[in-house]
Amino acid sequence: MIQQKPIILIVDDDPDNLEYLITYLSQLNYEVSVAENGASALERIRHILPDLILMDVMMPPGIDGFETCRQLKTIPETANIPVIFMTLLDGLVNIVRGFEVGGVDYLTKPIEETELSVRIQTHLTLHRLQQGLQNEVKKHTEALQVELNKRRLYEKERDNLYRIIRQQSDQLQEITRWLIEMQQESRQGISYALHRQVGEKLLLAQANLKMVNSLMLNRASGYDPLQEKLFTHLEIIDMALTQLQEHVQTISRNLQIQAEQEGKTFANPLLTLSAREREVVTLMAQGKTNADIALLLNISINSVGTYRRRIKQKLQIEDNATLMQLVLQHGLPQ
Numbered sequence: 641m642i643q644q645k646p647i648i649l650i651v652d653d654d655p656d657n658l659e660y661l662i663t664y665l666s667q668l669n670y671e672v673s674v675a676e677n678g679a680s681a682l683e684r685i686r687h688i689l690p691d692l693i694l695m696d697v698m699m700p701p702g703i704d705g706f707e708t709c710r711q712l713k714t715i716p717e718t719a720n721i722p723v724i725f726m727t728l729l730d731g732l733v734n735i736v737r738g739f740e741v742g743g744v745d746y747l748t749k750p751i752e753e754t755e756l757s758v759r760i761q762t763h764l765t766l767h768r769l770q771q772g773l774q775n776e777v778k779k780h781t782e783a784l785q786v787e788l789n790k791r792r793l794y795e796k797e798r799d800n801l802y803r804i805i806r807q808q809s810d811q812l813q814e815i816t817r818w819l820i821e822m823q824q825e826s827r828q829g830i831s832y833a834l835h836r837q838v839g840e841k842l843l844l845a846q847a848n849l850k851m852v853n854s855l856m857l858n859r860a861s862g863y864d865p866l867q868e869k870l871f872t873h874l875e876i877i878d879m880a881l882t883q884l885q886e887h888v889q890t891i892s893r894n895l896q897i898q899a900e901q902e903g904k905t906f907a908n909p910l911l912t913l914s915a916r917e918r919e920v921v922t923l924m925a926q927g928k929t930n931a932d933i934a935l936l937l938n939i940s941i942n943s944v945g946t947y948r949r950r951i952k953q954k955l956q957i958e959d960n961a962t963l964m965q966l967v968l969q970h971g972l973p974q
Contacts, residue, residue, distance in 0.1 A: 645671040646764055649690035651681040651708065652726065653699045657749070661694065664753060670760075677701075678708030685718055692764055695743070697727040697734070706741050713742035720770065722763040726751060908970040912954050920947045924960070925967045 648670045650661050662672050673690060675681035677699050693712075697705040705725060712718045725738045725746040738746050744766075745759055913921065916937075923933045930944045937944075957963055 645669060646691040647671045647673060647688065648760065649673045649675060649681065649684065649693045651675045651678065651693060651699070651705065652696040653677055654696070657696075657726075657751075661751075664756070665760075668757060668760075678703040678705065678711075681708055682711060685712070685715075689717060690721060691767065692760060693721055693723045694747075694760075695723050695725050697725055697738070706737055709738075709743055710741040720767070720774075722767050724759060724763065909955055910966060910970055913951060917947055917951050917954075920944065921951060921963070921967060924948075925964060 648665055650658060650665075650672060652658050652661070652674075653676050658674060658676075662674065665672050673684060673688060675684050679702050681693075681695075693709075695705040695709055699705060699708075703711075705727075709723045709725075712721065712723065719742075722744045723742060725743045726749055727734060727738075727746060728749045735746055744763055747756060747759065910918065910921070919937060920933060923936060928936070930941050930948075933939075933944045934941045952958065952963065955963065955966060957966070
């Protein structure tokens with residue numbers, strides 16, 4: 641890869657000085673560009689950016705070297721180009737002014753070749769290092785910004801996921817509550833219908849048996865072995881129907897008791913907690929610390945604190961003592 645020659649812009653209205661600088665800098669393998677005054681320097685820079693500028697201070701007519709440098713420093717594309725002033729002027733005031741408008745160094749005419757070479761090389765190296773540092777800072781800043789954007793996107797997606805999970809958890813709890821209510825109502829209905837319908841049929845069958853038995857007794861004339869056997873079978877059927885009626889009543893009572901128990905379970909406020917929240921409450925009831933709970937459930941301590949706050953919010957309580965009273969009063973639903 642061929643290395644590009646550094647470009648040096650010479651701004652000077654002195655032909656002899658221009659010829660000298662062009663010849664010498666070309667021998668040092670620099671690419672040289674020339675402007676004879678400040679206005680032409682500003683125009684030339686619009687087409688080609690130099691790596692360094694040698695700026696004469698006094699360039700009548702028009703703007704001088706100080707003003708030209710000041711304007712260059714206001715343009716973002718040229719603000720960082722090193723400017724070395726060349727001057728016949730003596731005195732600290734002119735040197736200070738040169739630095740104030742953005743110059744990096746100065747040379748006193750007549751210019752000595754070795755000094756010129758060293759100062760150009762020094763400021764080109766500093767400029768190259770500065771550009772490299774700025775590029776690295778820009779690259780790392782952009783990479784950091786990309787990482788920050790990814791993190792913001794991740795946090796946004798995580799928050800959306802948590803929101804969806806909370807919504808689904810609330811929906812599942814609502815469905816669970818509805819199912820328990822429906823199951824309770826259904827079992828209460830089954831108990832009543834079973835007792836009413838089957839009971840009515842059993843009473844009707846027993847009434848029919850009694851009527852048959854009464855008719856047979858009224859018609860009985862003397863001993864009849866067949867009739868005796870029929871009476872025996874009727875008694876057995878009547879006993880079976882009685883036992884069946886008692887069994888149906890038992891089933892009905894059991895269904896009613898189970899429905900009442902499920903009603904008590906439904907009334908348990910701890911049922912509103914998610915499975916993970918119930919695990920946290922269980923460990924809290926066992927006297928576990930946040931650190932213990934985090935270790936046992938493989939979650940962060942911050943997550944344990946979040947679960948604690950969410951549990952208290954759902955149960956509408958403010959302290960752990962009230963929570964423990966709820967646990968003791970209702971027990972934890974499985």
